Every structure is written in structure tokens, then in C-alpha cells.
Amino acid sequence: MQKNKNTIFDDENDDKLYILSVIVENKPGVLFRITNLFRSRNFNIESITVGITEKPDLSRMTITTVSDVKTLEQLVKQLQKLIDVIQINVLNKENAVYRELALIKMNAKDPTTRIEIANFASIYRGNIMDISNETITVEIIGTPDKIDAFKNLVSNYGIIQVARTGVSALPRGAVNDHL
Amino acid sequence: MMNEMSGAAALMAALEKEKVDYIFGLPGGANLPIYDAYDALVDSKIRHVLVRHEQSAAHMADGYARIKRKAGVCFATSGPGATNLVTGIATAYADSSPIIAVTGQVALPMIGKDAFQETDIIGVTNPVTKYAFQPRVANEIPEMVKKSFYIAESGRPGPVLIDIPKDVQQQVTRMDFPEYIKVRGYNPIVDADLSEINKACEMILKAEKPMIMAGGGVILSGAFSELQTLAELLSIPVVTTFKGKGAFPENHPLALGPIGMHGHAEANKMVQEADCILAIGARFSDRTVGRFDEFGKDINVIHFDVDPAEIGKNKSVNAAVIGDVKSSLRSLIKLIPKNFKTNEEISKLWLGRKRELVNYYEDSIKDYSREITAKKALKKLREILPADGIVTTEVGQCQMWASLHFDVISPGTFFSSTGLGTMGFGFPASIGAKAARNNVPVVDIAGDGSFNMTENSLAVSVLEELPVIVFLLNNQMLGMVAQWQRTFYNRRYSGVHQKNCPDYCKLAESYGAQAYRVGSMAELDKALKGAIKSDVATVIDIPIDPDEDVYPFVAPGTGLKDMIIGA
Ligand SMILES: Cc1ncc(C[n+]2csc(CCOP(=O)(O)OP(=O)(O)O)c2C)c(N)n1
């Protein structure tokens, strides 16, 4: 049995964003084994998120990486070799729903600045999470591109802190995991 | 079967169920309960072999595994005992050898407190183990042991670590020994996709000058007769990787020997003349192919391997057959049409070419005009050692001379630390091999530097009655390093002189082993015959010239076409 049921490898040699949705055993040491693999095999990772799935003994890791097809293939194969890895789906922008959450804290001493930022936030369907005399903190949910765009937009005000969750993703359409 | 017993007793019982007959190890504070449980065994087939250094315990388990084709077991205590195993585990990992390392660990409440002799050995060994277990309650042990053997021995084999906290060893509880286990994230592929085998078959049949490159995978899966059948059916010559040395009888007319950095000259040459290479259980390592970009360029390369991650890792291939190579070869052989005529001309062409090259290199690669040279000594060893004798090596020139001048006749009787190149591996590994098959002579082709590293295993060889022969090519040098300094650093020798220290004969005798120092070929002949007959460990100290080089040589970073055949 091969673990990757619907891998999407195309012919391009160019670097592209891939989203790996990886089902792993939910037990201690698994995250360590996976991150250690990235380090020892020299793979570059953009983000990694972990959370429990619909089954309590399984976690879903979402890993995003920008790479060419050959490197991606090695990454998938090396991940598959790990005994705690149950299944891997290679997703991309087209066949997945994917979201990231970011918290962005900005300088906002001036009341008009606060109003401007609040306006931008509502255009981006963001939420104001905290507001003080000095700062304003906005929550943005969306694709990494959308979060980057918002960051650019507000960069003039002075960004003080950013916390991003990394991408979480699921394949679109019918469920094809048979676990 | 349900039973009340301690974790340590459950470990021993589980090992008995796996039909373990040898354990190589050394006790300490954190595995005392395990040693006590061993002591309490009655009528057990398990024999514990006390080593003098844990590194050697891992090498012994490895050597045992390579000959028995079944996991070898080693024990060590926590902290320094466990870290001493690391080189041995890494060596086994690099050569895909199944070993089970059982380490003691500090008690669960002490973990993470920097307790005395606490080392996170699972963390330390992570990159060099196939998997690791740490039971948190004693009744997990039987299942973990069973899973460890399954994981270590199946698919692409490799080392598995079981790290058992001391309180878990002591905990007494009801035990359940499962008959069947399943590891859900682990499904090694056995039977390959037939359509890929078909594709491979077509490529081979339509090739004009196909060649087989047999790697260590052939030895690991024991596909010796399948390989020979295939080669003979199609009259295809066989080169091997160094790890694959002896996968095919080296006295067979179709055998060309190992390729690579110190491969046989004719093999290195002829592999470049093939128009289709069938790589079986090989991983296209840099030591074997020289340059990835040059090797097999513009020709069809077919890759048979059990590990999907090896496909395309170092070399892009035209057909990939993923599965146990023994099963894949059987399927391939069935596909070859019954009426397929072996192309007499092809085989004549290859065999003629082989003869031509062998003659050419015989003349151009000069042996030294001394009474004893490494080459002459190894030819003598081949002459005297029975075909089923087991040979392993240390690392350095001694290893490369063994590859060049010692022909393996009976498949699967040769092994070496080929992936990691661990000095000190050969001697303890030969003791492990002797434990696995004690009715044949076992020889370690050694260098003085390497033997020095694990020579204290002489105590084990003598006391445990596992006699092996150390065939010591003594150039009083870290010879391989000296050769590189001679070749690439304009003879600036730095840190390579071992001098005449120790006296290996006196050393051997002090352990109760037998020793010979030979000054002529006649003496070597006598010593070898004496050693093979004897049931005591024997060191044969063979003084050779420190300036003797290994040729041919493919310098690192260059391709097989750049092979140098002499200074
Ligand atoms: C543990 C270890 N340390 C260092 C090396 C690097 N090294 C490779 S060959 C060699 C010399 C080996 O000397 P010896 O065993 O006497 O063999 P010779 O080359 O002289 O035949 C050394 C130091 C190694 N392979 N392994």
C-alpha cells in the first residue's frame, strides 16, 4: 500500500508552493522526528502546524514548502518512510482550502490612525482584538498572500509584533482518506 | 498467554519468543534488572556475550545480523553505555543492517532532571535509527519487542532502539504476549508493480550491451540464485557496488567485480560501455558512481529497490521497480521469453572485452617487488580459505585491497562497513559473524589502525570461544590517510604514523590468543593453515610496506572515466 493516494506531481522544475497534509500518530516524539528529518535532509519548510484530527489518536500536520518537483518528491518519500506517518496528501492552491491566522500589533497613538487601521481591517474582514492608547491588534484570517498584503498595507503605521499560525489545509471535495 | 512478571522478565521472554540466541552487551546501573532477569532464565537458548566496550557490542550484533539475515541484539546501560553504542548503530544504519539495541534509562520520574547517567538516547540516535521505543508501562514491552523485530528486519532493514526506564524494568504486572502485531504507518512493499517489471524487461531485452549492477540489497534479501539465474539467462555481465561485493560469485565468467572509487579497473571501464544498466538493490552512492551527473548518462538506467525513497534520490532512472528485490527478480525472470536466445555475440563481445582489459590492467597496475605485499597476501588467503569461509574487513587501504584482490566465491560470505566506513568495525563484527555461523572460519582483513580501535574484543573472542582470524595488513600507518596525503597534499604526512606500537603478537598473547608474525609467503601459508585449524582466536601480523598504494583510484569529485591506475 502506498501512503500517498493523490499526490500531485507536475513536470515543472520551477519552485512552487506545496501544501503537505500529513496524518501522523498522535504521540510524543512524532513532531521531533519530522522536524529532525527536515534538518538532516536539508529541506526548507515555510510553515508547519499540528493539531488533533477527528480521531483522537491521529494528528494532522500541515506543512508548506516552496520547492521544485524533484525536491518535493524526495520530501514526500522521506516523510513516508517515517513509521509514525500514516498518510500524506500533496495539496496545492487549486485543490485545497487553506487558511492562516495572523495577529498583527501596530503603533496607533493617534486616534485617526486607529480609525484608519480599523477601516483597513474591516476591508480584509479582520477583527480588532485589542486596542489601547498606544497600539491596536488586528486578527486576519486568510491565505498567506492575503495576510502579506494586509501587512504591506499597514506597514507605514509601524508594525510592532506579528504572530502567524502557519497554514492549515484540507483537500476540497469528497473525503478520500481511508484510515 | 497472560502472566504476571516484571518488565525485565517480559523483555527476556519476548526475546526468547523471537528466537534470539545471542545478546552482546555490558551491564550498568540502569539495566541491572535486565541482567538479573537474564540470570534468572532457565533452560534458555539465549547466550549473553560480555563485551569490553559497547561500540563492539553493536558491531557484533551487526555482524551477526549480516550473516544470519536476522536482527542481532545488543544491550547497554543508560548514559555512557548508550552513547558508546552510537557508532555501532550508525554503522548498521548506513548499511541497512537490522539490530535491536536495548538500553537502560533512568527511572521515569528522573527523566528530564539531568539525572546521573541520563542521556536522551532516543534523541541522540534519531537520525541513525529506523525507529525507537520507550515503554512507559511494563506491559507495553512484549508488543514493542515484537514490533522492533518486525520493523528492523522488514522492508529496508535497519536498527531499532528500545530504551527502557529502570522503574519500568522493575514494574511487575500482567503481561500479554501478542501473536500478531500491526504497525499502521509502516507497510513495506514486497511485491512490485508488474507493469514496471514489464517495462524494465523490455528495456533489458532490447538493449545491446546491458549490464547488471548488484548492490547490497541483493545480499540483504538473499537474492543470490535469482541474480545468477538472470545473469546467465541473458548472458549479462555483473558489476557490483562495494556493499554488493559477493552478491555474485566473483570467480564466475560474467563477474566483473566491484566498481567505484577503488573498484576493479575493468569493471569501472566496462560499466561505462553499457547501453543499459540494471541496478539491483543499489543506491548510486558517490563512492560507487563517482559523479551522479556522468554516471549512466544518456542510457537507460533501471532501478530495483525495496526503498521507494532511493528511486531518483541520487540518480534519475528510466524504470523503477519498487519491492523486495528477490521477489522482483523472480517476476522478471518469469517474463523472459522461453525461446529468448541469449545473444552469443553479445556475451562473446563482453567476455572478450573483459579478457582484454584484465590483461591490460594486469600489466599496467604494477605490484610491488617485495616478498610480501597486500595483494600477494590476499591472493594467498583466497587460496587457503575454504569457499564458505566468512570474510569481513576493517577500513582503509586494507579494505580496498580486500575489495580488489580477494575474490568472494560463495555469495553472501563477505561484508564490510561500506556506508559509514567505521574503523574498528571488522573485528567485533567478525565475532558476531562467528556467533551466527560457527562451523566456518571467519577472517577479519584488518589494518593496524582499525584493529587498534576495538582490539579489546580479543577478550571476547577468547573467553566466549568465538575464535576468529585477524589478518593484519600492518603498515604501521593510517595508510589510507597517508595515501591521500601522498597524492593530494604533496607527501606532507600529518598524524598518520602508528609506529611499531603495540606489538600485536604480544598483545594477542596477553589475551590468550594465538599470534604469528610472518616474514615470508611460506610463513604466511603456514600461519593461515594453523589459524584455520585452530580453535583459538589468531592474529596474523603481516608487515607490509608503508608506501604501498591502492590502485586503481577514482579521486573524489571525479567520474569513473577519470580513474587513475598508478602514481
Ligand atoms: C572511526 C574512524 N576514524 C577515522 C577514519 C578515517 N580513516 C579512514 S581510513 C583510515 C586509516 C586506517 O588505517 P588502518 O586501519 O591501519 O588501515 P590502512 O589504511 O593502513 O590499511 C582513517 C584514519 C575512519 N574511517 N573511521
Ligand SMILES: [Mg+2]
Ligand atoms: Mg595501517
